[in-house]
Amino acid sequence: MKVYSKHVVLVLLIGAFILSFTFVPAAYGLSDAYKNNIYNPGILKSKNSVLKVKIGKPAPDFTLKAVSGEMVSLRQYRGKKNVVISFVPAAWTPVCSDQWPGYNIAQDIFDEYDAILLGITVDNIPTLFSWTNQMGNLWFPVLSDFWPHGKVAASYGVLRSDGVSERALFVIDKKGIIRYIDVHDINKRPPLEDIVKELEKLK
């Protein structure tokens, strides 16, 4: 009887494992802007890193090159702007490709809360250049954390073991203090209102 119970539990666990993959939505509502150029990595492990930063603590500073060519540092916004950092895993992938274009029509919202958005991936500049060109003219800097590979993502603790970053949001106030962290399920896009709610708290 005891052996039988063990088998039932094992079967149920395996069943739950199999079905958990089945019910993850495969639909992304991907824009036709990218045609057939999006690589679909499939459903990934939702999170695969260990955070190294905490809410209420100073955000690690960094300087990265933007697609526009300028060097952008976190500290340059100190005392001037709230900062929202959006790490997305990789260029030319399904969810990432339909995340920043949404932020691109929300500049009014960021302005209202005196905030700048910094988009970061571990891709190199040429890749980011061609990818973000499909999105229209982005109003916010897109930064390359390519070399040393993923150094900034690693300093925040959002670099995954396969070398891409998590899909993560950090809200940093004008004093450089982290006020919000969302290491989101990599397979899903965080709702825009999550950022807005956190920016509201900084007013």
Added chain:
Amino acid sequence: MKKILGCWLLVIMLLLAVASSLTAASYPPPVVGGTLPDIKLPIPKDSADKNYLGLGFFGFGSFKIPEIKAKLVIIEIFSMYCPYCQREAPNVNQLYAKIEQNPALKGKIKIIGIGAGNTSFEVGTFKKKYNVSFPLFADENYVIHKIVGEVRTPYFIGVKINSDGSHQVIHSKLGNLEGVDQFLEMIVKLSGL
């Protein structure tokens, strides 16, 4: 022991079969000449949207697209996050304006948008940004998007609504309108208005 192992394998095989059938349960996009899948939308709270759709001032709950008071409904599957949808928004607004300004078409052709994977807040952001005058609906969990074939966006569907309440898909296409006037002329012709 062999019996237990056999049962064990059978259960796993059944679970795999269920899982694979669920994964493969994809829907095709609406086919011209066919009917729409069973799409349920919430009756808008906004009275202007409610009146536009002819759903009555006190209506609440949900409605199906063929219940819209119109002879032809144009559905745009869009996303706030889709650059093409953003670029197409002024054209769709123009299409709406041309219909509303034409006494022969006003009231007969209605437009709605369904935001694939968008929350109400995100749909509202899109509506505000582009001054969209026709009703937009959120499809936060891709429920509608899934049953319309997980199409890329924007995707336009034209549905003719017959006087007996039946309906027919007369247009189903991915991509932009390819010219507002041409689209309107084409859709009016196809609907027989």
